[in-house]
Amino acid sequence: MSDVVTLSVSDRIATVTIDSAPVNAADYPVRAGLQKAFTDLAARTDFDAVLVICAGRTFMAGADIGEFDTGIKAPHHQDLFNLVESCAKPVVAALHGTALGAGTELAMACHYRIADKGARIGLPELSLGIIPGAGGTQRAPRLIGLDAAMDLVLSGKPLPAPKALELGLVDEIAAGDLNAAALAFAKKLVAEGKGVRRTCDMTPKDADKAAEIVAARQAQVAKTMKNRTSPVKALEAMAATTSLSFKEGLKLEADISKQLEHAVEARAMRHLFFADREVRKIPGITKDIKARPIRKVGIIGAGTMGGGIAMCFANIGVPVTIIDVSDENLQRGLGVIRKNYERSVSRGSLSQEQLESRMGLLSASTDYAALKDADLAIEAVFEKMELKKDIFAKLDAVLPAGAILGTNTSTLDIDEIANTTKRPADVIGLHFFSPANVMPLLEIVQGKQTAMDVLLTALDMAKLIKKTGVVSKVCYGFIGNRMMDPYGREAERMVQEGATPAEVDGALEEWGMAMGILAVYDMAGVEVGENTRIANPHMVPKDPSFYRCSTLLVANKWLGQKVGRGYYRYEGGKRASCPEVIEMMHAEGKRLNVPSRKPGKQEILDRCLFSMINEGAKLLEEGIALRASDIDVVYTAGYGYPRYRGGPMFYADTIGLKVIYDKIVEFQKTLDPQYWTPAPLLEKLAKSGSTFAQWDASNRK
Numbered sequence: 001m002s003d004v005v006t007l008s009v010s011d012r013i014a015t016v017t018i019d020s021a022p023v024n025a026a027d028y029p030v031r032a033g034l035q036k037a038f039t040d041l042a043a044r045t046d047f048d049a050v051l052v053i054c055a056g057r058t059f060m061a062g063a064d065i066g067e068f069d070t071g072i073k074a075p076h077h078q079d080l081f082n083l084v085e086s087c088a089k090p091v092v093a094a095l096h097g098t099a100l101g102a103g104t105e106l107a108m109a110c111h112y113r114i115a116d117k118g119a120r121i122g123l124p125e126l127s128l129g130i131i132p133g134a135g136g137t138q139r140a141p142r143l144i145g146l147d148a149a150m151d152l153v154l155s156g157k158p159l160p161a162p163k164a165l166e167l168g169l170v171d172e173i174a175a176g177d178l179n180a181a182a183l184a185f186a187k188k189l190v191a192e193g194k195g196v197r198r199t200c201d202m203t204p205k206d207a208d209k210a211a212e213i214v215a216a217r218q219a220q221v222a223k224t225m226k227n228r229t230s231p232v233k234a235l236e237a238m239a240a241t242t243s244l245s246f247k248e249g250l251k252l253e254a255d256i257s258k259q260l261e262h263a264v265e266a267r268a269m270r271h272l273f274f275a276d277r278e279v280r281k282i283p284g285i286t287k288d289i290k291a292r293p294i295r296k297v298g299i300i301g302a303g304t305m306g307g308g309i310a311m312c313f314a315n316i317g318v319p320v321t322i323i324d325v326s327d328e329n330l331q332r333g334l335g336v337i338r339k340n341y342e343r344s345v346s347r348g349s350l351s352q353e354q355l356e357s358r359m360g361l362l363s364a365s366t367d368y369a370a371l372k373d374a375d376l377a378i379e380a381v382f383e384k385m386e387l388k389k390d391i392f393a394k395l396d397a398v399l400p401a402g403a404i405l406g407t408n409t410s411t412l413d414i415d416e417i418a419n420t421t422k423r424p425a426d427v428i429g430l431h432f433f434s435p436a437n438v439m440p441l442l443e444i445v446q447g448k449q450t451a452m453d454v455l456l457t458a459l460d461m462a463k464l465i466k467k468t469g470v471v472s473k474v475c476y477g478f479i480g481n482r483m484m485d486p487y488g489r490e491a492e493r494m495v496q497e498g499a500t501p502a503e504v505d506g507a508l509e510e511w512g513m514a515m516g517i518l519a520v521y522d523m524a525g526v527e528v529g530e531n532t533r534i535a536n537p538h539m540v541p542k543d544p545s546f547y548r549c550s551t552l553l554v555a556n557k558w559l560g561q562k563v564g565r566g567y568y569r570y571e572g573g574k575r576a577s578c579p580e581v582i583e584m585m586h587a588e589g590k591r592l593n594v595p596s597r598k599p600g601k602q603e604i605l606d607r608c609l610f611s612m613i614n615e616g617a618k619l620l621e622e623g624i625a626l627r628a629s630d631i632d633v634v635y636t637a638g639y640g641y642p643r644y645r646g647g648p649m650f651y652a653d654t655i656g657l658k659v660i661y662d663k664i665v666e667f668q669k670t671l672d673p674q675y676w677t678p679a680p681l682l683e684k685l686a687k688s689g690s691t692f693a694q695w696d697a698s699n700r701k
């Protein structure tokens with residue numbers, strides 16, 4: 001038998017065990033092992049039922065994602081799962097952990113399924129730009145109905161075992177030990193004379209309503225997943241369960257899979273799957289370095305940011321003490337947190353008991369002495385250096401030795417803050433994104449003196465609080481906001497040239513950004529960028545024609561959504577163009593000698609996206625970002641950059657660095673030469689025909 005798949009028979013029950021750490025992915029050795037096991041079983045008669053189980057932390061978590069790039073070797077998943085389904089004796093899958101993608105498809109090819117009560121079962125293929133391609137598009141609708149299957153695939157969210165039971169995706173939830181329950185289940189099947197029950201022979205229970213279901217799901221995709229191919233194709237394959245035979249459906253699924261696997265959407269999303277995990281790999285964090293324990297956390301500042309961060313820790317059972325200058329601020333902050341949790345209760349994602357237990361973990365004080373036993377303190381107050389330094393002096397005085405001092409700054413110099421303490425090695429930047437309890441990104445800012453175990457603790461902590469932690473070195477704006485700066489600058493200049501905010505944002509949103517940059521400024525508060533520029537005077541160019549529309553907006557107190565007016569007007573929650581602002585910006589452009597013109601959609605995209613990429617290249621050569629792929633993670637996790645485009649640096653590779661370099665040189669001549677200087681790294685890679693991915697790979701060696 002193979003190393004990773006074993007077959008044993010005891011008491012007339014055959015057990016096929018997959019044991020391939022870390023997640024039992026269906027790579028070639030697992031497929032070959034499964035093929036051998038089921039081929040052997042086809043020739044044997046000494047068993048009455050088969051159990052398929054997985055060792056370790058999870059049932060099969062899908063196909064081997066890396067294999068799509070190298071080409072999938074036979075046996076193909078579809079053929080293999082057909083072999084499993086063709087078994088003449090009942091086959092029972094025992095699911096624990098996360099059965100995902102090909103794991104769920106294997107389970108559906110088995111004749112029965114029993115799940116651990118904590119198991120989660122899903123088909124997340126669209127998050128990789130592909131469709132369930134191991135029979136999933138054909139079996140899921142037959143097993144649970146067309147609409148439920150379409151929901152499972154479009155949401156990509158794994159179902160908790162009880163929900164899977166309700167839908168008929170599993171037949172039973174194990175009361176205790178899963179393997180013992182699965183064995184009992186198999187024996188009962190045999191005793192009751194229940195034979196095989198093949199999903200391929202079933203008909204979707206809601207086939208008669210197929211036309212309406214498909215139309216509604218297509219409308220959902222058009223509205224919520226624009227510019228994507230895989231969701232459209234997944235619906236096409238699943239809809240075929242009501243018109244094609246199982247065999248014909250499998251052929252359609254295979255044909256679609258082949259088209260999608262190497263398309264940009266799938267390559268981009270695979271790139272991000274691995275990039276999201278690679279961020280944790282930091283040179284210098286060796287195996288002997290151990291993370292520090294985080295048993296109690298202090299948050300300084302009970303505002304929106306501090307409250308959101310406090311929730312992140314309460315959500316994972318870590319007690320938090322919030323410090324603020326007045327009881328009134330503290331009570332207001334706790335009230336907002338409670339309201340946030342209450343919203344989750346009303347949506348059904350949290351129980352009232354969970355709410356109370358999380359609120360029970362939160363305490364509040366105006367006295368820093370309450371942090372005397374905290375392992376980590378995170379300051380989350382206004383972006384004012386003097387205020388932050390004052391807080392760090394207080395933290396330095398009360399925190400125990402070994403505690404970590406974090407600052408949630410988005411732009412300020414961590415080293416300057418660290419140097420005001422007696423323990424700069426314990427100081428780190430923890431840049432959360434608002435709302436902190438929701439947004440998945442955490443920029444972890446490594447100061448010049450930050451200790452490696454502090455960095456490791458921050459990376460581990462990010463994972464625990466379900467965030468993607470990306471390490472940045474210190475510079476103005478770190479990775480994310482520094483790249484926002486040229487991006488926003490171009491958008492603002494185009495408005496001064498004569499484009500409307502709606503034209504600029506519209507082009508970006510049509511391309512896939514969750515929100516155009518000017519609408520983002522309105523959401524965050526137009527004064528935020530202004531204030532950070534004032535706090536970092538060395539960043540503001542000396543050029544007298546420096547164009548920032550935000551300066552004018554702030555002067556008029558048009559600060560964005562919160563006052564109903566900024567780049568746009570906001571009426572009834574909707575944004576609308578504001579002719580007064582458009583006119584005012586254009587006049588300001590003329591005053592600053594910005595040439596009057598109307599940039600087209602493509603130019604808007606090139607100027608916004610390429611200025612960002614150029615800055616990304618500078619971050620790489622300055623060593624602020626470790627990898628181009630880290631930049632992609634920052635932008636997709638924190639800035640609404642579409643995952644199906646892979647992030648700014650991956651996108652640059654798909655366009656071709658030479659194309660981008662040439663365009664930047666052209667902009668240098670035709671636009672503002674002060675800003676359009678190609679980054680030396682971009683120039684070098686473009687001229688040598690290389691890519692950012694190759695740059696990452698060569699640095700990895």
Ligand code: 3H9
Pocket residue numbers: 022023025058061062063064065066077098100101102103105124125128131132133134136274277278
């Ligand atoms: C599919 O099934 C297609 C089929 O329909 C059709 C086929 C024709 N492959 O996430 P973690 C690695 S598509 C390769 O840190 P966790 C991961 O890179 C697949 N590698 O652990 C990491 O490596 P490293 C559909 C994989 O406990 C290590 O395992 N399935 C795969 O936080 C640990 O991973 C999915 O999309 C894989 N499938 O989370 C599920 N999975 O240590 C993808 C993991 O070197 N996986 N690795 O960085 C997950 O969502 C999470 O890994 C899981 C565990 C929830 C399972």
